[in-house]
Amino acid sequence: MKDEITREERVAGLKGMGCSRKRVEDARFTQGKGNYVDDIKLPGMLHGDFVRSPYAHARIKSINIDAAMALPGVTAVLTAKDLEPLGLHWMPTLAGDKQMVLADGKVLFQGQEVAFVVASDRYVAADAVELIEVDYEELDVLVDPFKSLQSDVVLREDLVAEDGSIPNGAHGPRKHHNHIFTWEAGEEEATNQVIDNAEVVATEEMYYHRTHPCPLETCGSVASMDKVNGKLTLWGTFQAPHVVRTVASLLSGIEEHNIRVVSPDIGGGFGNKVGVYPGYVCSIVASIVTGVPVKWVEDRMENLMSTAFARDYWMKGKISATKDGKITGLHCHVTADHGAFDACADPTKFPAGFMNICTGSYDIPVAYLGVDGVYTNKAPGGVSYRCSFRVTEAVYFIERMIEVLAIELNMDPAELRSINFIKKEQFPYTAALGWEYDSGDYQTAWDKALLAVDYKGLRAEQVERVEAFKRGETRKVMGIGLSFFTEIVGAGPVKNCDILGMGMFDSCEIRIHPTGSAVARLGTISQGQGHATTFAQILATEIGLSAESITIEEGDTDTAPYGLGTYGSRSTPVAGAAAAMAGRKIRAKAQMIAAYLLEVHDNDVEFDVDRFVVKGSPEQFKTMKEIAYAAYNQAIPGLEPGLEAVSYYDPPNMTYPFGAYVCVMDIDVDTGVPEIRRFYALDDCGTRINPMVIEGQIHGGLTEALAVALGQEIAYDDMGNCKTGTLMDFFLPTAWEVPNYETDFTVTPSPHHPIGAKGVGESPHVGGVPCFSNAVQDAFRPFGNRHTNMPHDHWRIWQTANNLGMHD
Amino acid sequence: MSNTMHVKLNVNGEDHEFLAEPRELLIYALREKLNLTGSHVGCETSHCGACTVTMNGKSVKSCTVFVAQANGAEVTTVEGLGNPDALHVLQESFKEHHGLQCGYCTPGMITRAAKLLEENPNPTEEDIRFGIAGNICRCTGYQNIVKSILSAASDMNAAKEAAQ
Ligand code: FES
Numbered sequence: 017m018k019d020e021i022t023r024e025e026r027v028a029g030l031k032g033m034g035c036s037r038k039r040v041e042d043a044r045f046t047q048g049k050g051n052y053v054d055d056i057k058l059p060g061m062l063h064g065d066f067v068r069s070p071y072a073h074a075r076i077k078s079i080n081i082d083a084a085m086a087l088p089g090v091t092a093v094l095t096a097k098d099l100e101p102l103g104l105h106w107m108p109t110l111a112g113d114k115q116m117v118l119a120d121g122k123v124l125f126q127g128q129e130v131a132f133v134v135a136s137d138r139y140v141a142a143d144a145v146e147l148i149e150v151d152y153e154e155l156d157v158l159v160d161p162f163k164s165l166q167s168d169v170v171l172r173e174d175l176v177a178e179d180g181s182i183p184n185g186a187h188g189p190r191k192h193h194n195h196i197f198t199w200e201a202g203e204e205e206a207t208n209q210v211i212d213n214a215e216v217v218a219t220e221e222m223y224y225h226r227t228h229p230c231p232l233e234t235c236g237s238v239a240s241m242d243k244v245n246g247k248l249t250l251w252g253t254f255q256a257p258h259v260v261r262t263v264a265s266l267l268s269g270i271e272e273h274n275i276r277v278v279s280p281d282i283g284g285g286f287g288n289k290v291g292v293y294p295g296y297v298c299s300i301v302a303s304i305v306t307g308v309p310v311k312w313v314e315d316r317m318e319n320l321m322s323t324a325f326a327r328d329y330w331m332k333g334k335i336s337a338t339k340d341g342k343i344t345g346l347h348c349h350v351t352a353d354h355g356a357f358d359a360c361a362d363p364t365k366f367p368a369g370f371m372n373i374c375t376g377s378y379d380i381p382v383a384y385l386g387v388d389g390v391y392t393n394k395a396p397g398g399v400s401y402r403c404s405f406r407v408t409e410a411v412y413f414i415e416r417m418i419e420v421l422a423i424e425l426n427m428d429p430a431e432l433r434s435i436n437f438i439k440k441e442q443f444p445y446t447a448a449l450g451w452e453y454d455s456g457d458y459q460t461a462w463d464k465a466l467l468a469v470d471y472k473g474l475r476a477e478q479v480e481r482v483e484a485f486k487r488g489e490t491r492k493v494m495g496i497g498l499s500f501f502t503e504i505v506g507a508g509p510v511k512n513c514d515i516l517g518m519g520m521f522d523s524c525e526i527r528i529h530p531t532g533s534a535v536a537r538l539g540t541i542s543q544g545q546g547h548a549t550t551f552a553q554i555l556a557t558e559i560g561l562s563a564e565s566i567t568i569e570e571g572d573t574d575t576a577p578y579g580l581g582t583y584g585s586r587s588t589p590v591a592g593a594a595a596a597m598a599g600r601k602i603r604a605k606a607q608m609i610a611a612y613l614l615e616v617h618d619n620d621v622e623f624d625v626d627r628f629v630v631k632g633s634p635e636q637f638k639t640m641k642e643i644a645y646a647a648y649n650q651a652i653p654g655l656e657p658g659l660e661a662v663s664y665y666d667p668p669n670m671t672y673p674f675g676a677y678v679c680v681m682d683i684d685v686d687t688g689v690p691e692i693r694r695f696y697a698l699d700d701c702g703t704r705i706n707p708m709v710i711e712g713q714i715h716g717g718l719t720e721a722l723a724v725a726l727g728q729e730i731a732y733d734d735m736g737n738c739k740t741g742t743l744m745d746f747f748l749p750t751a752w753e754v755p756n757y758e759t760d761f762t763v764t765p766s767p768h769h770p771i772g773a774k775g776v777g778e779s780p781h782v783g784g785v786p787c788f789s790n791a792v793q794d795a796f797r798p799f800g801n802r803h804t805n806m807p808h809d810h811w812r813i814w815q816t817a818n819n820l821g822m823h824d
Numbered sequence: 825m826s827n828t829m830h831v832k833l834n835v836n837g838e839d840h841e842f843l844a845e846p847r848e849l850l851i852y853a854l855r856e857k858l859n860l861t862g863s864h865v866g867c868e869t870s871h872c873g874a875c876t877v878t879m880n881g882k883s884v885k886s887c888t889v890f891v892a893q894a895n896g897a898e899v900t901t902v903e904g905l906g907n908p909d910a911l912h913v914l915q916e917s918f919k920e921h922h923g924l925q926c927g928y929c930t931p932g933m934i935t936r937a938a939k940l941l942e943e944n945p946n947p948t949e950e951d952i953r954f955g956i957a958g959n960i961c962r963c964t965g966y967q968n969i970v971k972s973i974l975s976a977a978s979d980m981n982a983a984k985e986a987a988q
């Protein structure tokens with residue numbers, strides 16, 4: 017069969033890598049036919065709801081459930097006492113600590129789970145919650161980590177030995193009963209020596225405030241224990257379903273093959289849905305106890321107050337340089353507020369995540385990082401909110417230190433960055449704190465960005481504006497925010513990255529059907545990233561079948577191969593690599609089949625877009641469709657029938673996407689309102705799989721960065737009351753506050769990734785936060801500002817202006 | 825369930841009658857009684873717009889309407905906007921311009937946008953940004969949502985002109 021279409025048409029027909037393929041998910045979502053956890057409705061299903069603590073620290077003297085149990089429609093009320101015989105009143109956290117599932121004798125943060133009501137519907141459950149009487153005895157509250165480290169008040173009595181000594185924690189020795197760990201990287205003595213003898217030193221203290229990922233869908237689960245078959249099915253908002261299955265098995269004693277965990281459609285994750293929450297455990301126990309399915313879905317207030325905060329890092333920095341701006345050393349100390357339980361979602365060996373990427377994109381010869389984790393009476397969490405583990409904190413830290421150093425040196429901050437970039441020819445580059453950066457071309461990206469925005473022109477305009485302000489001709493000041501970031505994503509090599517002992521590889525399994533369509537299953541799970549669209553594109557290019565005829569499935573542990581899930585931008589770097597490798601295995605077998613069909617030697621055929629051709633005579637070929645059919649229906653000597661492949665991919669290194677961002681902002685000093693005039697974002701995420709999806713990720717990540725920098729926070733008063741438990745107080749930007757973004761790119765493929773891709777979903781958040789913050793700070797720099805803490809909401813900006821005497 | 829009332833609703837052109845407690849929120853009646861799970865819950869405090877439906881010709885947040893208040897009303901949800909064989913222009917254009925990611929805000933957003941375009945067939949970008957400010961999206965940063973709505977407006981106007 018000869019076909020008339022050109023090679024270009026064949027390439028286009030694949031809808032493979034590099035094209036802006038429209039998303040296959042959208043038909044369902046736009047018609048309201050998604051299937052999210054709360055959409056699941058099973059026969060006889062009951063609803064669970066929590067009694068939560070109104071106090072941040074209190075002893076529980078008694079719990080009276082009688083009135084609740086007497087309410088028609090209430091089936092059960094669970095307390096820690098009911099869970100204790102099962103060993104489920106506490107559960108392990110991802111950080112090697114443990115956490116109460118239901119309050120065991122005391123509560124440690126406001127909103128903590130105290131009792132779990134199971135009732136016929138959500139209204140009855142809520143009524144029953146009101147009827148449960150808990151008698152509390154209030155205890156002294158610690159919300160400040162520095163005070164916590166000095167206090168006699170013991171938060172975690174379970175972590176103090178009977179003789180009063182402090183046993184080691186999961187990450188080594190603890191200095192105080194409220195101390196969790198000390199984690200260090202680099203050389204402190206050598207760093208101090210360099211800094212003490214440096215020509216110029218800048219120091220700064222900054223607080224990266226507590227915030228929350230707040231996806232639009234809250235967390236929830238539906239558990240269904242089938243007692244006849246001994247099978248437990250658990251649907252839930254899980255960014256890592258396979259890990260949940262393993263943990264559920266270890267905790268419950270139910271064998272892993274008898275547990276099926278399903279992540280259905282997920283309404284955004286951003287790190288919120290990585291952890292294991294008491295609600296999941298309680299829904300499972302309740303289903304086992306009642307014998308019917310039990311649903312638990314938290315409301316927004318519960319989401320903001322109890323599941324997965326992010327950040328809360330008190331950072332202290334020292335940076336040294338020569339007079340002409342060459343950085344010589346960096347010292348960073350962090351006091352990390354982890355709340356009541358250490359439930360950070362970090363790889364085991366990294367209790368402060370990848371904070372040791374805090375030397376950023378710069379060639380800094382010597383550095384030191386020390387992190388102290390501390391318990392306080394706040395919600396547990398410490399998740400990576402749209403970033404790889406603690407990279408947002410690291411990048412914010414270095415990008416602020418650069419700005420402060422520029423002030424100290426009286427130098428332009430853009431130029432200071434240029435002087436210190438790791439140079440293209442230095443890659444692979446080993447940083448002072450240990451990471452091996454795989455690739456980069458920072459100067460090219462930086463120059464492109466500065467040119468695109470006419471950086472010189474902007475600075476000139478800013479000088480004029482300052483003069484005009486001083487002359488009283490305007491009340492608006494102008495800020496130019498810069499940031500250059502390097503992300504570290506795609507955890508990760510199993511040799512140094514695991515979660516609860518589970519190595520962080522990922523996987524892909526492909527089955528080609530006889531008619532030349534395919535299904536591929538992966539260990540990851542989309543929460544809006546569009547995996548069903550983009551993974552099919554990778555496979556289309558690798559195996560030569562159209563993306564339109566490849567179905568992607570994820571999130572069902574009964575069918576998908578084991579993988580560690582989606583967070584830390586690891587889907588493309590790890591599962592995307594597994595997809596490419598599995599695709600290549602398909603191709604290898606296809607080559608043998610093609611050679612047999614074409615009656616030539618294996619080495620005499622080569623792959624070309626969607627077919628194998630005989631080398632040197634392209635009119636002799638077999639398409640992948642023909643090969644697929646033959647794989648099943650023709651006896652080929654020496655070959656098994658069928659065309660399937662599986663790949664478990666353990667990446668040799670992380671990937672290091674980078675980018676250059678510029679934000680131009682006008683700020684009204686009398687109202688404190690910032691107006692974003694322009695935002696330019698250049699991203700280098702290596703090979704680009706779907707430019708449309710990449711752009712969408714960048715818009716979204718920048719908007720979440722805008723939120724965090726300009727107002728979003730989880731705040732507590734001295735009594736440990738969470739002051740930001742509803743969307744009235746917790747800032748989520750609307751279309752009205754958000755600008756249009758200009759996106760741009762360079763392409764520096766990852767040298768070790770099979771297709772050179774690096775991951776992109778989180779870069780805009782990592783680079784965006786310092787860029788917005790730097791814009792605000794830069795606007796006030798000519799008036800004497802050096803550093804103010806985020807979030808820069810209107811009130812705080814007004815205060816900054818006021819403190820600088822700009823209202824006089 | 826003594827404290828229940830008889831509720832009549834016309835949803836997407838179909839009449840429904842059921843018993844419900846007066847305090848039940850419209851969103852739960854739609855999702856759990858009528859199995860129309862397209863409209864979502866993101867806050868239950870009128871802030872996010874995931875639950876947006878059209879009730880008696882106005883966009884409302886169905887998480888803050890008691891079913892008793894809705895009694896006798898005409899309601900349109902995302903399920904009533906188009907069908908698999910004939911998508912609503914907005915449904916097409918959200919796909920075309922990548923106006924959604926996780927899809928959780930999408931039904932509320934599209935329902936709101938449909939009403940907005942009915943009220944103002946020639947909106948400026950500003951009109952749109954203001955008009956959907958009651959609908960939060962955590963994924964897209966709105967840029968492509970605005971683009972989707974602008975393009976749907978021009979497609980709808982073109983179709984209208986062609987019909988005349
Ligand atoms: S759920 Fe109705 S506005 Fe958020």
Ligand code: FES
Nearest residue numbers: 925929961962963
């Ligand atoms: S697409 Fe996820 S909230 Fe809008």
